Amino acid sequence: MEACPATASASDIRDGQGTRAPARPLPALVFERTPGEAARPLPSRWRRREPERTALHAVVRGHLAELLDDARRRSDSGTGYPAFVGHEFSRYLDCGVMAHGFSRLRCPDCGFERLVAFSCKGRLCPSCWARRAADTAADLVDRVLPEARYRQWVLTFPWQMRYLLATDRAFQSAVLRTFLRTVGAWMRLRARRLGLRGGQVGAVTFVQRFGGILNLNPHFHTLMPDGVFVEDTDAPGGPLSFVALPPPTDADIAALGLRLATRIGDLARQRFRQTQDEPPWQDPDELPLRITVAEAVRPPGPKPPRALPWEAAPPPDDQGSGKTPAKALCTRVQGFSLHAARTVAPDDRLGLERLCRYGLRAPFSLDRLSLDPDGRVRYRLHRPWPAPEGRTEIVLEPVAFLRRLAALLPAPYQNLVRYYGVFANRSRFRNRLPTAPARTAEPEAASATTTATDASPAATASPESAAAPPAPAAPPPDRPRRVHLGWAQLLRRVLDVDALQCPRCPAHRPMVVLAFLTDPAVVRRILEHLKLPATPMPVATARRVDWEAEFDTGDRPDEWYGCEADCGAGSTGDDAGIRAPARGPP
Ligand SMILES: [Zn+2]
Ligand SMILES: [Zn+2]
Numbered sequence: 001m002e003a004c005p006a007t008a009s010a011s012d013i014r015d016g017q018g019t020r021a022p023a024r025p026l027p028a029l030v031f032e033r034t035p036g037e038a039a040r041p042l043p044s045r046w047r048r049r050e051p052e053r054t055a056l057h058a059v060v061r062g063h064l065a066e067l068l069d070d071a072r073r074r075s076d077s078g079t080g081y082p083a084f085v086g087h088e089f090s091r092y093l094d095c096g097v098m099a100h101g102f103s104r105l106r107c108p109d110c111g112f113e114r115l116v117a118f119s120c121k122g123r124l125c126p127s128c129w130a131r132r133a134a135d136t137a138a139d140l141v142d143r144v145l146p147e148a149r150y151r152q153w154v155l156t157f158p159w160q161m162r163y164l165l166a167t168d169r170a171f172q173s174a175v176l177r178t179f180l181r182t183v184g185a186w187m188r189l190r191a192r193r194l195g196l197r198g199g200q201v202g203a204v205t206f207v208q209r210f211g212g213i214l215n216l217n218p219h220f221h222t223l224m225p226d227g228v229f230v231e232d233t234d235a236p237g238g239p240l241s242f243v244a245l246p247p248p249t250d251a252d253i254a255a256l257g258l259r260l261a262t263r264i265g266d267l268a269r270q271r272f273r274q275t276q277d278e279p280p281w282q283d284p285d286e287l288p289l290r291i292t293v294a295e296a297v298r299p300p301g302p303k304p305p306r307a308l309p310w311e312a313a314p315p316p317d318d319q320g321s322g323k324t325p326a327k328a329l330c331t332r333v334q335g336f337s338l339h340a341a342r343t344v345a346p347d348d349r350l351g352l353e354r355l356c357r358y359g360l361r362a363p364f365s366l367d368r369l370s371l372d373p374d375g376r377v378r379y380r381l382h383r384p385w386p387a388p389e390g391r392t393e394i395v396l397e398p399v400a401f402l403r404r405l406a407a408l409l410p411a412p413y414q415n416l417v418r419y420y421g422v423f424a425n426r427s428r429f430r431n432r433l434p435t436a437p438a439r440t441a442e443p444e445a446a447s448a449t450t451t452a453t454d455a456s457p458a459a460t461a462s463p464e465s466a467a468a469p470p471a472p473a474a475p476p477p478d479r480p481r482r483v484h485l486g487w488a489q490l491l492r493r494v495l496d497v498d499a500l501q502c503p504r505c506p507a508h509r510p511m512v513v514l515a516f517l518t519d520p521a522v523v524r525r526i527l528e529h530l531k532l533p534a535t536p537m538p539v540a541t542a543r544r545v546d547w548e549a550e551f552d553t554g555d556r557p558d559e560w561y562g563c564e565a566d567c568g569a570g571s572t573g574d575d576a577g578i579r580a581p582a583r584g585p586p
Contacts, residue, residue, distance in 0.1 A: 051096040051127065052537050055371045062375070062540045063398040064089050067406065069542035070399060071288040079285050081292075084412045088124040089402075095120035095128060098527055099536045101518040105511040107502035114511060115526075118518075123410055129362040136417060137356035140204060141349055144423055146434040148225035148242045150352055152342040152359075153203075155179050155260065156219040158335025161268050162297045164275070165218040166209060166407075167290065169414065171271050176205060176220060178263050180420045183224065186256060190245050191228040199228025200240065200429050202422035206359030207415075213385050213394060214364060214404045216296035221359035223352075226343060229422055229433060240422075240432045248340060250329060257331035257338040265334065289406070296407030299385070300394050349437060360417070363408040377401040 051057050064086075071080035080086075094100045095118075102115045121128050157165060157175075165172050184201040191199035203224040211217030227244035231237075248256075329341035344351045368380040377396045384390045396404070410416055422429040501508045517523050527534040 051092075051125075052533075054366055055369045055377070056126070056366055057093070057537075058371060059377055059398050059401060060089055060093055061537055063402055064093070065540060065542035067399050067402045070403075071292070074288045074291065075285055076287070077285055081289050081406060082286065085289065085406050085409060088122050088409055089406075091120040091122040092125040093539060094118075094536070095122065095125045097536050098532055099523065099534055101516070101523055103516045104514045105500065106514045107505060107509060107511045109505045109507065109509050110502060112502050112504040112511070113514075115530075118516075124405060126362050126364075126366045133357050133360035133362070136360055137353050140356050141353045142436055144204065144419075145223070145352065145436055146225075146242060147346050147349075147437050148227060149244055149346050150223050150344045150355070151226045151247075151340055152344075152355060153183060153222040153224060154219065154337075154339040155222070156217065156337045157264075159297065160335070161264075162216060162218055163294050164268065164271060166216055166293055166297075168271070168275075169411075171267075172207070172218065174267055174271075175264050176207070176418060178267060179220060179260060180205070180222065182260055182263060183222075183256065184421060186252070187224075187228060187245065191230075191243070194245070196228060196230050196243055199230050199243070200422045201225070201228055202424075202427075202433075203420040204356075204423055205418040205420065206356075207418065208359070208361075208363075209410060210363035210408050212382050213299050214296075214379060214396075214401070214408070215299050216293060216407050223355065223359070229429065231432075238432070239434065240429060242434060247343070248329065250331075253329050253338060253340055254331045254333075257333045257336060260338060261333040261336040264336070292403050293407045296404050300396055300400070300404065363405075 067089075068080055068086050071085075072078050074080075098115065098117045100118060102117045105114045105116060106112070119125070119128050119131070121132070123129065165175065180203050184203070187201050188199050201224065203222050205220050205222040207218065207220060209216060209218050211219075225242060226247065227242055229240040230243055231240055327339075327341070330339045331337065342355070344355055364379065365382075368382070370378045370380075372378055372395065375398060377398055378393055379396070379401075380393045381391065384392050419425060421427065422433055424430070500510045502511055517526065524534045
């Protein structure tokens with residue numbers, strides 16, 4: 001049996017075989033462990049990710065207890081954060097770690113074996129987040145979004161609204177509805193002017209909670225077909241067809257931006273007034289998370305490089321004039337910004353899938369995270385902040401960094417993908433839309449063994465039927481049901497790497513799952529036999545906050561508080577603890 005390369009050395013050595021693989025018969029003097037070894041094709045490029053070696057894992061391992069302890073101290077009842085926060089962090093620590101169990105794959109031909117660790121499916125874990133994003137994007141492109149030119153509409157909000165948007169789900173939904181109705185009504189109006197009656201619009205929105213600097217910045221990325229779906233007047237009730245509309249102009253975007261700022265501004269003012277009368281957060285146990293969320297709205301760092309909107313007058317171009325800035329199809333009005341320059345051509349389905357993945361991406365990138373020698377967390381920014389010549393990276397204390405991650409975690413069951421118009425589940429037009437174009441068929445290879453990293457061993461394999469196109473002539477009675485793609489299919493689809501391919505056999509046959517191993521004793525025995533780490537990395541306990549050390553001024557504490565010396569065990573002093581300090585604390 002061979003484990004997937006858990007250490008760098010094993011795979012590095014094998015990856016280094018690229019220079020020695022002549023297909024012709026080898027001279028008799030070349031050493032081969034087994035006959036034909038040297039002539040075998042290169043191993044698959046896939047190798048196990050090693051989450052326990054990442055900076056994120058180290059920070060969470062080292063400071064999670066401290067983070068939770070800190071929140072407990074800040075809550076009235078001592079409960080700290082809501083349970084899901086600690087739960088998400090702990091799940092992440094277990095994800096991909098062999099010591100918590102794995103599945104065992106074997107090649108049916110040559111018997112080559114590989115172990116694959118279980119994943120957590122959590123909302124903090126970057127790997128599971130990426131996997132979920134790939135799955136959702138594949139589903140959208142295969143099943144939901146018909147062939148059309150798509151435009152990405154990005155709407156961001158003023159600082160003052162962000163806390164409310166992040167914590168008040170009803171308000172967030174109302175704002176999204178207003179946004180989509182405004183843009184949808186504008187599209188239908190343009191269609192009517194072109195003589196298209198009864199045009200229907202649809203949209204898929206990705207709700208992102210984060211900005212580029214680990215800050216809380218709820219905003220919407222909406223994909224909308226750049227046109228309307230219309231009914232054939234000769235065949236009412238039949239399938240809809242897509243009619244593209246001319247692209248918007250800068251003036252259109254400026255007018256839409258101003259309308260959105262006014263309408264959503266009204267909505268926010270109304271909600272602010274309501275919350276002043278009756279705050280929606282009565283539960284004192286929610287306080288620590290709310291404080292954390294409010295803190296995360298502010299950009300990280302000791303001092304914001306520029307004043308926040310409530311501290312200073314907005315810049316001249318931000319006064320609601322609707323003035324069009326230099327960037328095409330982009331406007332900034334009263335702290336709102338609307339951007340609609342990015343489009344995907346109808347035949348660029350891969351581009352559409354990439355754009356979906358972009359909207360669904362994780363709040364931060366693991367690649368840009370590193371640890372300083374003093375333990376502080378360094379995060380390289382995607383673009384300088386504030387643009388164009390601001391900081392290119394930020395450095396945070398580990399607990400402050402984790403607090404930001406806690407604020408960026410979406411609440412459980414909060415839906416980050418929202419469907420509107422003809423794409424909504426309850427829309428009567430959904431089944432009459434043109435079907436999504438078929439993807440080129442993928443090899444059936446992995447369909448039998450795709451659940452290798454699923455945390456639940458009982459999960460069943462998913463067939464490849466998601467993209468199967470019904471005949472285009474008549475509308476399908478029911479659209480194909482969503483089928484979750486397996487882990488190996490997603491890897492193949494996103495990275496073009498087949499994790500299930502046997503690296504030994506010339507035919508590269510798919511390996512099959514032999515077993516899911518979760519019994520700690522068996523897992524341990526196998527890992528020890530393979531000389532792999534059989535115990536998970538230790539998780540640090542909370543550090544005690546030493547207030548005395550923190551505020552030590554060099555004075556003798558017992559000069560201040562007589563009780564320290566007098567009411568300890570064995571003390572007999574009658575006046576213990578009531579003696580006036582010789583001198584007050586500083
Ligand atoms: Zn995970
Ligand atoms: Zn094989």
